[in-house]
Amino acid sequence: MYTGDKEYKPKPDETDQETQEPLYSYVANEEIIQAVNLAIQLNRPLLLEGEPGCGKTRLARAVAYEFGKKYQQDEQKWPYADWYIKSSDQARDGLYIYDAIWRLYDVQMTSQLSTSNVLDTSEIEKIRKRLSDIKHEAYITWGAIGKAFRASQKGQRMIVLIDEIDKADPDLPNDLLLELEEKRFFVKETGEEVKIDPKYQPIIFITSNGQRKLSDAFLRRCIYCYIGFPSTEKLEEIVTARFGDRKKWTTAIITQSVIRFCNIRQKMEENKGEFGKKVSTSEFLDWLNALELNTQKAKDLKSLLEQDNIPYPNTLFKSRDDLEFAEGLNNESI
Structure with missing residues (x-):
C-alpha cells in the first residue's frame, strides 16, 4: 500500500538512473493517499482532477518510486508505463x-x-x-495499457499513467470501457486475446484538467480524487522537500516565499474569478528555482522576496495581460 512516507522518497539531488532527470519528493495529503489505496484495493482506475500544475501527473511516478523501494529487490524499479494523450489519439493507441x-x-x-x-x-x-x-x-508496438496487461501475465502489477484524458476525442474514454471493465482486449491482426491475470491487475492513474466532462459510464468505473490547490502548510512542506537541504533556504525564507506567492495568487483570484487561469504550484516551483539559481546566500533571497517588483515574473505569468497585471501588483507592493 502507498504511504507517502519520507523513507520511500527520493533523496536530495537524486536522479533517475536511466534518464538522469532529477527526482523530487511528492507531498501527498491523507485524501490522496486514501484514494490511491482504494484504487489499488478495488482494482479500479484512479481518476485525478485538478487545475493544471497541481501535481496530478507526478503522483503515479511517486507511487511507482515508493513501491520500487519498498517491494523490489536490488534497487529495481517498479514496472511503469505512461500514455501522454494527444488530441489525435484513439483508444487502440493505448493498447498497441x-x-x-x-x-x-x-x-x-x-x-x-x-x-x-x-x-x-x-x-x-x-x-x-x-x-x-x-x-x-x-510489427506490434505495445501501448501503455497493452504493456500492463502483458506484464500482468508475467506476474507483475504495473503502474500506468494515462495523462490528460480530457484532451482526447470524446469517444476515447468510452472506447476504453471494455478494456477497463473486462480486463482484456484482442489484437485483431492476429486474433490473440490479451487478458489480465486477476492476481496482478495494473494500477491505473488517469488525469484530467476538467476541460471536458467525462461520461457517467466511464466515471462509474473509476475512483475519483480532486487535487485542490495546496494549503499554506502544504506549500511550505513542498518547498522544504524541494529546497530544504540547501543552507540558504531557511525556514523563515521558505515561509516568506510561500506568503509572497499566496498573495500573488489571491490577487489573481480577485481579478480573474474562480475560472480564470491563476499561477500554479508547478509555476511557483519554477519561480523558486529561478531565485535559487540567481542568488548565493539567504540574504540575497530575502532581498529579492522583499522587493516591490516581483522578481523573474516570466516564470509565473504566461500572457501579456498577466505580465501587465503583474506590473500593477508591483505598484501595490504586495
Missing part, C-alpha cells in the same frame, strides 16, 4: 500499434528474393523469421 506497412514491405521483399541480390542472407532470414511469427511481435 500495428505496423502494417512494414509487414507489407516484408511480404513484397520475400516475393522478390529469387530475383534480387540486394539483401544478404542474414537479412533474408530476419524477414522470414518476422513473417513466420504467428503473433507478429516484430
Whole structure:
C-alpha cells in the first residue's frame, strides 16, 4: 500500500538512473493517499482532477518510486508505463500499434528474393523469421495499457499513467470501457486475446484538467480524487522537500516565499474569478528555482522576496495581460 512516507522518497539531488532527470519528493495529503489505496484495493482506475500544475501527473511516478523501494529487490524499479494523450489519439493507441506497412514491405521483399541480390542472407532470414511469427511481435508496438496487461501475465502489477484524458476525442474514454471493465482486449491482426491475470491487475492513474466532462459510464468505473490547490502548510512542506537541504533556504525564507506567492495568487483570484487561469504550484516551483539559481546566500533571497517588483515574473505569468497585471501588483507592493 502507498504511504507517502519520507523513507520511500527520493533523496536530495537524486536522479533517475536511466534518464538522469532529477527526482523530487511528492507531498501527498491523507485524501490522496486514501484514494490511491482504494484504487489499488478495488482494482479500479484512479481518476485525478485538478487545475493544471497541481501535481496530478507526478503522483503515479511517486507511487511507482515508493513501491520500487519498498517491494523490489536490488534497487529495481517498479514496472511503469505512461500514455501522454494527444488530441489525435484513439483508444487502440493505448493498447498497441500495428505496423502494417512494414509487414507489407516484408511480404513484397520475400516475393522478390529469387530475383534480387540486394539483401544478404542474414537479412533474408530476419524477414522470414518476422513473417513466420504467428503473433507478429516484430510489427506490434505495445501501448501503455497493452504493456500492463502483458506484464500482468508475467506476474507483475504495473503502474500506468494515462495523462490528460480530457484532451482526447470524446469517444476515447468510452472506447476504453471494455478494456477497463473486462480486463482484456484482442489484437485483431492476429486474433490473440490479451487478458489480465486477476492476481496482478495494473494500477491505473488517469488525469484530467476538467476541460471536458467525462461520461457517467466511464466515471462509474473509476475512483475519483480532486487535487485542490495546496494549503499554506502544504506549500511550505513542498518547498522544504524541494529546497530544504540547501543552507540558504531557511525556514523563515521558505515561509516568506510561500506568503509572497499566496498573495500573488489571491490577487489573481480577485481579478480573474474562480475560472480564470491563476499561477500554479508547478509555476511557483519554477519561480523558486529561478531565485535559487540567481542568488548565493539567504540574504540575497530575502532581498529579492522583499522587493516591490516581483522578481523573474516570466516564470509565473504566461500572457501579456498577466505580465501587465503583474506590473500593477508591483505598484501595490504586495
